Amino acid sequence: MATVGKLPYIKLYIGDLKKEKAYTCLTMESRLVWLEMIFIMHDAVPRGYIDMTPEEISRAISVPKKIVTKCLAEMERVGTFSKNEQGIIFNRRMVRETELSGIRAEAGKAGAFAANLPRQKRGKNSDLPEQASENGSGKTGPFTDCDCDSELGVDCSLEKQVPNRETAIAVIPVDRTIERWQELKEIYWAAGKPWPESHEQRLFQRFISLEDHRQTRLLDYVKRRLLDGTWRDAQHTKSLSNLLSDGDFDAPEIIRSLPQVIPKSRTQTNHDKAAAEFIAEERRAGR
DSSP states (O other): OOOOOOOSSOOOOHHHHHHOHHHHTSOHHHHHHHHHHHHHHHHSSSTTEEOOOHHHHHHHHTOOHHHHHHHHHHHHHHTSSEEOTTOOEEOHHHHHHHHHHHHHHHHHHHHHHHHTSOOOOOSTTOOSOOOOOTTSSOOOSSOOOOOSOOTTSOOTHHHHHSSOHHHHHHHSOOHHHHHHHHHHHHHHHHTTOOOOGGGHHHHHHHHHTSOHHHHHHHHHHHHHHHHTTTTOSTTTSOOHHHHHHHTGGGSOOOOOOOOOOOOOOHHHHHHHHHHHHHHHHHHHTTO
16 A cells, blocks of 8 residues: 655544544543544654554643543443454554555556557557457457457556556446446435535545445445435435545444244233223223
8 A cells, every 4th residue: 555645734623523322422621632642643764653662652742641531441441442353442543544645646656657658549540550469369459468358448457457457447447336326426416415516526536546345335225225214315425535535334233033923922911901991991980
């Protein structure tokens, strides 16, 4: 993954922060400590991690160690932050955004490389002789050693000339990726939650940077939310931009089943019948 340089700003979405229960349920002390930790993690390498002891954090943010220790325990209890296998604290969203920036940087480099590759032109006005491919596929041009049959008209040997093969596949979308994107776009338009045309390219780049299985998971997640009534109207429908940033579609689905109905016993049925008759007699008597 490409190395992401230090960002001159921090993406702090106030609305998302206020809706995050792992933040709003903290005491004011813990909230301020967490914000100071976010500033430290923003400048850290790798970005999003804070490999410091409570004593070092207390010195860095000028807060007594006793208060920092208490706030860290509270934040860990409510799940404000996560820890890796080494026990290092990290901000989930910041790490996810950094990984996405790295993917975009790689895709941009590979896209520029592919766009600048020399192409041999062939045709009636070309002085270059027509050459048959060695593999007998009938293809001509600089990419004739490919055994595949690309329906998109793109030679997969292009991937061999790009430094990162996986990045090349992300830059050149396949048919099913385009189909998923069109279906996703139609669903959002039908749900009354279209995005501006100025956001189209940015959202599409973020979508194709997802792995194949994550694209499918995202599309299925949107369909389920609309079918089960969670997104019952445009106001309650989550925008695609927020969905890609939050990564809700990656969370495992909890499938709940209805509790089993246990039939009443004969004794319980007789008791209920007797109680109903008693209540009816009391009402008739006006009591």
